[in-house]
Amino acid sequence: MLGLLTAGPASGYDLLKVFEISLNHVWPATQSQVYAELNRLAGAGLVKAAAEGPRGRKEYAITETGIAELRHWLTEVEPQRTHRFEALLRVFFLSELEPEQARTYLERQATAAEEDHAGLLELRESVSQGDDPLSLYGNIALEWGLRFTAMQREWADWAAERVASLNGLPAHPTAAAPPGGSPPSGAPPADPQADAPPAGRPA
Amino acid sequence: MLGLLTAGPASGYDLLKVFEISLNHVWPATQSQVYAELNRLAGAGLVKAAAEGPRGRKEYAITETGIAELRHWLTEVEPQRTHRFEALLRVFFLSELEPEQARTYLERQATAAEEDHAGLLELRESVSQGDDPLSLYGNIALEWGLRFTAMQREWADWAAERVASLNGLPAHPTAAAPPGGSPPSGAPPADPQADAPPAGRPA
DNA sequence: CAGGACATGTAAGATGTTACATGATTCC
DNA sequence: GGAATCATGTAACATCTTACATGTCCTG
Numbered sequence: 001m002l003g004l005l006t007a008g009p010a011s012g013y014d015l016l017k018v019f020e021i022s023l024n025h026v027w028p029a030t031q032s033q034v035y036a037e038l039n040r041l042a043g044a045g046l047v048k049a050a051a052e053g054p055r056g057r058k059e060y061a062i063t064e065t066g067i068a069e070l071r072h073w074l075t076e077v078e079p080q081r082t083h084r085f086e087a088l089l090r091v092f093f094l095s096e097l098e099p100e101q102a103r104t105y106l107e108r109q110a111t112a113a114e115e116d117h118a119g120l121l122e123l124r125e126s127v128s129q130g131d132d133p134l135s136l137y138g139n140i141a142l143e144w145g146l147r148f149t150a151m152q153r154e155w156a157d158w159a160a161e162r163v164a165s166l167n168g169l170p171a172h173p174t175a176a177a178p179p180g181g182s183p184p185s186g187a188p189p190a191d192p193q194a195d196a197p198p199a200g201r202p203a
Numbered sequence: 204m205l206g207l208l209t210a211g212p213a214s215g216y217d218l219l220k221v222f223e224i225s226l227n228h229v230w231p232a233t234q235s236q237v238y239a240e241l242n243r244l245a246g247a248g249l250v251k252a253a254a255e256g257p258r259g260r261k262e263y264a265i266t267e268t269g270i271a272e273l274r275h276w277l278t279e280v281e282p283q284r285t286h287r288f289e290a291l292l293r294v295f296f297l298s299e300l301e302p303e304q305a306r307t308y309l310e311r312q313a314t315a316a317e318e319d320h321a322g323l324l325e326l327r328e329s330v331s332q333g334d335d336p337l338s339l340y341g342n343i344a345l346e347w348g349l350r351f352t353a354m355q356r357e358w359a360d361w362a363a364e365r366v367a368s369l370n371g372l373p374a375h376p377t378a379a380a381p382p383g384g385s386p387p388s389g390a391p392p393a394d395p396q397a398d399a400p401p402a403g404r405p406a
Numbered sequence: 407c408a409g410g411a412c413a414t415g416t417a418a419g420a421t422g423t424t425a426c427a428t429g430a431t432t433c434c
Numbered sequence: 435g436g437a438a439t440c441a442t443g444t445a446a447c448a449t450c451t452t453a454c455a456t457g458t459c460c461t462g
Contacts, residue, residue, distance in 0.1 A: 003296035013413050027292045028285050030451060035414060055413050055458040067299070074300055074308065079290040081315065082231050087282040089230045091344045093206035096270070097277055102340075105277065112284065136369060137305075140362045141294045151354045159343045166339060216441050233423060238442060258430040258441050412459070422449075431440070 001037055002046060002070040005062040009050040012038050013057070025116075025145065041066070091159075099167035103160045110156035117149035204240055205249060205273040208265040212253045215241050216260070228319075228348065244269070294362075302370035306363045313359035320352035 004015055012035045019029045038060055041047045046066035051059040062070070087109055094102040124142055127134050134142065164171060207218055215238045222232045241263055244250045249269035254262040265273070290312055297305040327345055330337050337345065367374060 003299070006296065006299055011413075012415095016413095023292075023295070025285055026295075027287050027289075032415085032452080033450065036416090039415095053413090056415095057413060057458095070296065070299055074293055074296060075304060079293065079312075081319075082228055083286060083288065084230050085286065086230075088344060088347055089226075090277055090282065091340055091347070092226070092229075093209065093273065093277060094340045095338060096206070096209055096273055101278060109282075116284075135298060136366065137294055137297045140365065141291060143362070144291055144294070144358050147354050147358050148351075151350050155347050155350050159346070162343065163339065214441075215443095219441095235424080235443085236422065239444095242443095256441090257432095258439095259443095260441060408462095410459105410461090413457085415455080415457105417454075418452085420449100420451075423447080424445100425447100426445075427443080429441085431438105433438085434436090 001034070001041065002062055002066050002073075005047060005060060006067065006070065009059045009061040011053070011057050011059050026141070094163075099163055100169060103163045103169060106156050106160035106163060110153050110160065113149050113152035113156060117146065117153060120145045120149060204237070204244065205265055205269050205276075208250060208263065209270065209273065212262045212264040214256070214260050214262050229344070297366075302366055303372060306366045306372060309359050309363035309366060313356050313363065316352045316355035316359060320349065320356060323348045323352060 001015060004010065004018055010018075012031075015038075016029075016031055016034050019027070019034065023029070038047065042049060042060065046063060046069055047060040048063050049058055050061035053059065090105070094105060097105070120142060124134075124146075161171075163169070204218060207213065207221055213221075215234075218241075219232075219234055219237050222230070222237065226232075241250065245252060245263065249266060249272055250263045251266050252261055253264035256262065293308070297308060300308070323345060327337075327349075364374075366372070
């Protein structure tokens with residue numbers, strides 16, 4: 001929220017919109033949280049009420065202290081390294097399902113990733129045309145999303161195929177590698193052992 | 204936890220070890236949580252106490268109901284799509300820093316990703332040699348990690364270079380491929396031109 | 407004048423983390 | 435007998451989600 005307020009004063013309602021529209025896939029936040037946090041930040045002197053508007057609207061502006069805190073966070077605090085990837089967690093337990101169901105799961109992941117990717121491509125188009133050119137850092141973040149979703153899709157397709165081939169399931173036309181086209185973001189790793197021996201369970 | 208218990212009965216202590224060692228980057232859990240959750244699951248009939256050991260050790264086994272619940276989760280429940288990527292969130296606000304600091308941040312991300320990647324490669328070696336061959340799904344999950352960390356590193360290198368070139372900063376030698384070591388999972392692509400993101404995907 | 411967008415808040419409950427607290431067994 | 439490891443739990447606190455609650459302003 002401090003970061004968002006560096007772009008200029010805003011109300012909780014404004015910030016909420018930003019979270020919903022542009023930050024939702026990176027850092028979701030709820031209405032409850034935003035309003036409570038604004039009051040907390042104001043109490044801590046990191047933001048201050050800047051103006052009052054029509055319907056009880058309260059605009060907040062970041063303070064010098066707030067900017068210092070933001071910079072401190074950006075430069076001194078180590079980012080959290082562990083993440084929770086529910087979709088990946090499930091993969092560990094796919095052996096509980098029939099191979100066919102497992103493949104279905106992986107193919108669904110591939111589809112979802114593809115959809116996310118398409119959405120981001122669209123976002124890039126809509127923004128680079130319009131009067132709202134994304135900043136350097138906005139573009140860098142967008143590029144991350146593009147690469148991430150591409151990677152997810154390639155991986156899921158690869159994995160679905162592996163499951164199928166190790167279980168004698170009929171090949172799916174959809175799982176085939178994209179024809180001819182140069183592969184996306186920086187080339188997928190060449191398939192490591194596409195035919196590794198099946199074996200016991202993970203710990 | 205239900206998934207872990209399909210491999211056989213285990214105590215909270217056992218499960219905790221698994222979380223620390225092999226699940227930590229995908230789904231961290233604390234000691235508190237594990238023990239509390241085991242009791243909760245036992246209360247719900249999804250696991251049952253199976254045996255008592257030496258120092259108050261209590262082994263739990265998954266029940267039929269638990270297996271059904273696990274399968275239900277795997278097949279019917281939509282995985283959560285939004286994630287929190289703190290390291291990426293920060294990118295949105297890097298404009299608050301001097302370009303040089305922003306580049307430092309991105310380079311640190313690249314290094315961290317490279318280290319993670321190396322750790323996974325090592326894990327693959329140590330496991331494929333040993334007497335504990337990873338299962339198909341263990342390998343698929345590992346491959347995800349390899350691809351993810353490779354993608355992160357490529358992106359961060361690319362981004363750091365972009366920041367530098369748009370700000371007339373001197374080029375860094377560090378942005379080049381790592382010395383000697385064969386690059387990440389299956390060869391990272393030669394970096395495409397620094398100003399032409401490679402993210403497009405075939406539909 | 408009705409409906410939708412604007413606008414803010416609180417309360418209850420679930421989930422997660424950190425720290426505290428305790429004790430048994432094994433190995434050297 | 436001391437240290438490490440095994441082993442389980444509780445309490446306090448922080449965080450996050452869902453639902454509830456309320457009121458204003460603008461547009462058609």
